Amino acid sequence: xxxxxxxxxxxxxxxxxxxxxxxxxxxxxxxxxxxxxxxxxxxxxxxxxxxxxxxxxxxxxxxxxxxxxxxxxxxxxxxxxxxxxxxxxxxxxxxxxxxxxxxxxxxxxxxxxxxxxxxxxxxxxxxxxxxxxxxxxxxxxxxxxxxxxxxxxxxxxxxxxxxxxxxxxxxxxxxxxxxxxxxx
Numbered sequence: 001x002x003x004x005x006x007x008x009x010x011x012x013x014x015x016x017x018x019x020x021x022x023x024x025x026x027x028x029x030x031x032x033x034x035x036x037x038x039x040x041x042x043x044x045x046x047x048x049x050x051x052x053x054x055x056x057x058x059x060x061x062x063x064x065x066x067x068x069x070x071x072x073x074x075x076x077x078x079x080x081x082x083x084x085x086x087x088x089x090x091x092x093x094x095x096x097x098x099x100x101x102x103x104x105x106x107x108x109x110x111x112x113x114x115x116x117x118x119x120x121x122x123x124x125x126x127x128x129x130x131x132x133x134x135x136x137x138x139x140x141x142x143x144x145x146x147x148x149x150x151x152x153x154x155x156x157x158x159x160x161x162x163x164x165x166x167x168x169x170x171x172x173x174x175x176x177x178x179x180x181x182x183x184x
Contacts, residue, residue, distance in 0.1 A: 033058075034053070034054075034056075035049060035053050035056045035058065035065065035067060036049070036053075036145065038058055038065065038091060039091070042063075042091055042093050042094065042095075043093060043094050043118060043121055044091075044094065044096070044116070044118060045118075045126065045139055045142035045143055046142075046143070046144065046145055047141070047142035047143050047144050047146060048096070048116060048142050049067065049083070049087070049145060050069070050073060050075055050083055050145055050146060050147070050148035051145035051146060051147055051148065052145070053067055053069070053145075055067070055068040055069075056068065058091070062090065063090045063091040063092050064088070064089075064091075065088060065089060065090075065091055066086065066087070066088045067086070067087040067088070067101070068086055069083060069084070069085055069086070069087070071085070071150050071151075072084050072085055072150070072151050072152075073148030073149055073150050073151055074148065074149050074151050075146055075147075075148045075149070077137065077141045077142070078137055078138075078141065079104055079105055079106060079135070080104070080105040081102060081103070081104055081105075081113075082102065082103045082104075082105070082110065082151070083101065083102055083148060084101040084102070084103075085101075086100075086101050087099075087100070087101030087102055088100055088101060089115075094117060094118045094119070094121075095115065095116060095117035095118070096115060096116045096117075097115050098114070098115070099113055099114055099115050099116065100112070104128060104130055104135065106130070106135075111130035111131060111132070112131065113128050113129065113130055114129045114130065114131055115128075115129035116128055116129070117129070118139065121139070124138060124139050124140065125137070125138065125139060126138075126139050126142060
């Protein structure tokens with residue numbers, strides 16, 4: 001009665017297989033980067049977007065991203081920011097261009113944020129392009145994603161943008177039935 005060579009090879013095969021699974025499997029199950037990871041990779045603070053975003057797309061070839069929120073929400077920094085259902089733009093090193101879906105309140109008016117940039121990270125400043133001017137904030141305000149307060153989706157925070165016109169050096173606000181004009 002001899003011992004079969006097939007039975008001796010089985011433990012070696014099993015050892016090889018288990019070693020392969022234990023070494024290779026953890027590398028193949030790496031999670032996909034979050035939108036916050038993409039911000040960090042482009043030297044932007046992760047607190048630009050509210051906490052808990054999981055539904056997003058990001059095209060690594062051109063930097064285009066789309067974020068889908070469950071509902072619109074507001075966040076308070078130095079000023080109030082409004083995040084719409086959908087936020088999109090182009091992410092590149094130190095900036096977000098062609099941004100849509102975020103607006104900023106200044107006094108009683110809401111202005112669309114068209115872009116965000118950090119020129120020199122060591123300056124501690126971040127700039128929001130609201131069309132007419134660039135609004136400057138401290139980078140430290142955006143270090144961490146914050147909780148966002150849900151707002152009714154039927155409220156249009158950009159309602160005043162529709163009435164905001166810039167024509168030949170004049171800034172004209174049309175509010176409700178009255179008009180307020182300011183020459184610059």
